[in-house]
Amino acid sequence: MTTLLQTRNLSKNFGGLAAVQSVDFDLQQGEIRAIIGPNGAGKSTLVGLISGRIAPSAGTIAFQGQSITKLPAHARVARGIAYTFQITSIFANLTCRENILLPAQRAAVAASGLFGRVDEAALITRADEILARVGLGDQADTKAKEMAYGHQRLLEVGMGLALHAKLLILDEPTQGLSDSEIANFIDLIRTVSKETTILLIEHNMTVVMDLAQRITVMNFGQVLAEGTPEEIRANPAVQTAYLGG
Amino acid sequence: MSGIFNKALMVHLGLIVVLLALHFILPAYHHVSLARIMVLAVYALGFNLLFGYTGLLSLGHALFFAAGLYGAGLSMQFFQWTAGPGFVFGLFCAIAVATLIGMLALRTVGVSFMIVTMMFAQVGYLLILYYNEYTRGDEGFVILRELRVLGPLDLSAEDIRYLVALALLAAAILIKLALVRSPTGRILIAIRENEERTRMLGYDPFRYKLMAMVISGAFAGAAGAAYGILFGYVGASFASIQYSILPLLYVLMGGAGVVLGPLLGTIAMFYLIDIASGMTSAYLFFVGLALVFLILVAPKGLLGTVRERWAPWLP
Numbered sequence: 001m002t003t004l005l006q007t008r009n010l011s012k013n014f015g016g017l018a019a020v021q022s023v024d025f026d027l028q029q030g031e032i033r034a035i036i037g038p039n040g041a042g043k044s045t046l047v048g049l050i051s052g053r054i055a056p057s058a059g060t061i062a063f064q065g066q067s068i069t070k071l072p073a074h075a076r077v078a079r080g081i082a083y084t085f086q087i088t089s090i091f092a093n094l095t096c097r098e099n100i101l102l103p104a105q106r107a108a109v110a111a112s113g114l115f116g117r118v119d120e121a122a123l124i125t126r127a128d129e130i131l132a133r134v135g136l137g138d139q140a141d142t143k144a145k146e147m148a149y150g151h152q153r154l155l156e157v158g159m160g161l162a163l164h165a166k167l168l169i170l171d172e173p174t175q176g177l178s179d180s181e182i183a184n185f186i187d188l189i190r191t192v193s194k195e196t197t198i199l200l201i202e203h204n205m206t207v208v209m210d211l212a213q214r215i216t217v218m219n220f221g222q223v224l225a226e227g228t229p230e231e232i233r234a235n236p237a238v239q240t241a242y243l244g245g
Numbered sequence: 246m247s248g249i250f251n252k253a254l255m256v257h258l259g260l261i262v263v264l265l266a267l268h269f270i271l272p273a274y275h276h277v278s279l280a281r282i283m284v285l286a287v288y289a290l291g292f293n294l295l296f297g298y299t300g301l302l303s304l305g306h307a308l309f310f311a312a313g314l315y316g317a318g319l320s321m322q323f324f325q326w327t328a329g330p331g332f333v334f335g336l337f338c339a340i341a342v343a344t345l346i347g348m349l350a351l352r353t354v355g356v357s358f359m360i361v362t363m364m365f366a367q368v369g370y371l372l373i374l375y376y377n378e379y380t381r382g383d384e385g386f387v388i389l390r391e392l393r394v395l396g397p398l399d400l401s402a403e404d405i406r407y408l409v410a411l412a413l414l415a416a417a418i419l420i421k422l423a424l425v426r427s428p429t430g431r432i433l434i435a436i437r438e439n440e441e442r443t444r445m446l447g448y449d450p451f452r453y454k455l456m457a458m459v460i461s462g463a464f465a466g467a468a469g470a471a472y473g474i475l476f477g478y479v480g481a482s483f484a485s486i487q488y489s490i491l492p493l494l495y496v497l498m499g500g501a502g503v504v505l506g507p508l509l510g511t512i513a514m515f516y517l518i519d520i521a522s523g524m525t526s527a528y529l530f531f532v533g534l535a536l537v538f539l540i541l542v543a544p545k546g547l548l549g550t551v552r553e554r555w556a557p558w559l560p
Contacts, residue, residue: 051445077447085445091438102435105428106447118428163446 001028004167004197005050010059012045019045021221032198034212038241042221043201044086047169051083052076078110082165086172088152092145096136099144099155100127103162127162134158135184150177161192169199174207186210253560257422260505261415268407276407282515283410284472287417289507291464292492297501298425299457300437304359304489305366308346309462311484312339313469315380318479321392328395332470339466340459347458351451363489370484385480393474406475413471417464422504426560433457498539500546504560509547
């Protein structure tokens, strides 16, 4: 297996608070990795650093063997790191389809080169495929702000998919979804993971145990443990962190 | 999709044909007014690209209008250039100024952006007054009639002037229509709606905002250069704050984020001011009244409301 993403000594301080402390994190190509940990453990800050939304205080990040530490967020997306927001961030006044067209267009431009033409019809077909995949096929012309919260979450995930990224970072994607929607979501991520590496922040342990091949546990900004779901379940330090020791 | 596009295209082309037909039937006074309106509408169309589509409110667009106006006027005055080279040079000046100001002002957002653009425009206005040896300051200067020619066309003749203004407006409408319906236009709208999300979809917002600023500045510059050339007068009042606010009023009245909104807004506002100032010196009272009425009845502007209620396909 090849390493897709590697962070070394990655740190972020907010004033006096060390949100992320000297994290060495390795992600292999093709895996589904979950990051778990109590609230305030630094999970979102860590993926914020990886996606480029937050600038690190120290440390390095390498993607496909190349340093991306100094790249701005949009350039990292162009390299293949897609991020879906924890707090749903969609284009509320645009239709569902237009929301997907934007990332699909980005992926198409990246594939066709600088002066390549973007085929609008193909783009729309692709957008509708993605909407069908996330279960929003019948809402293509609905304005995003008029959709139910759970559907907006699915749209958010769809936008991540449409980028056709090498690494898809999902920040609490199942928050607010119904049980049946969660079941569909798990199936969807399994299919997607055949082409894409998945990094998942998740509170819902059913989803984590079901999907993740490996789990990284964070606490107080540091990596507390890492291993397979079975190893993590059996780890006494993890139990202490979660249950309070 | 292509059906919708054609419908929109037909509406825009149809409007251009109507304006052409008006050339033959309008009485002289309105004929001159409409020529003026069409040039100012080009200015407003460009303003709308930045404000209505990209979500950036500049309060310093008079600087770009003046860059076109003075770029054309001064080069014709000092080098004895005719209208063609004068116009191109004016356009070039506006693009250069918009690029420079864009690179500086786009480091700020929201209210700061409004203030920074306004301050730059004031600097431009004061520079024109300061160098009154060349610009003739407030008093301004007249572009010689014999230079206001484009090949065999005498641009100071009323017929030709109207048709040239219409040609410029038609070009501006069609360029803008193509732009806002293109993949790039989609990104500009995305930046207006949610800049952070757009960035996280892999688009560099700064790059697209700068592009919108430069194209918007080019529209303003083209309008400024054409205004000077067609009406023969160049003066500092065109660089004043009033000329930064006017396109905002035109766009708000006609509908921000609708291609034809600014044209309708320019016509409505121009005649409102024209008629009101014929009745009273307090004509700004009527402008204010119209804006209050607009906010109460049609907050999205005339065409914005039409699109919302009856024609959602209108680009």
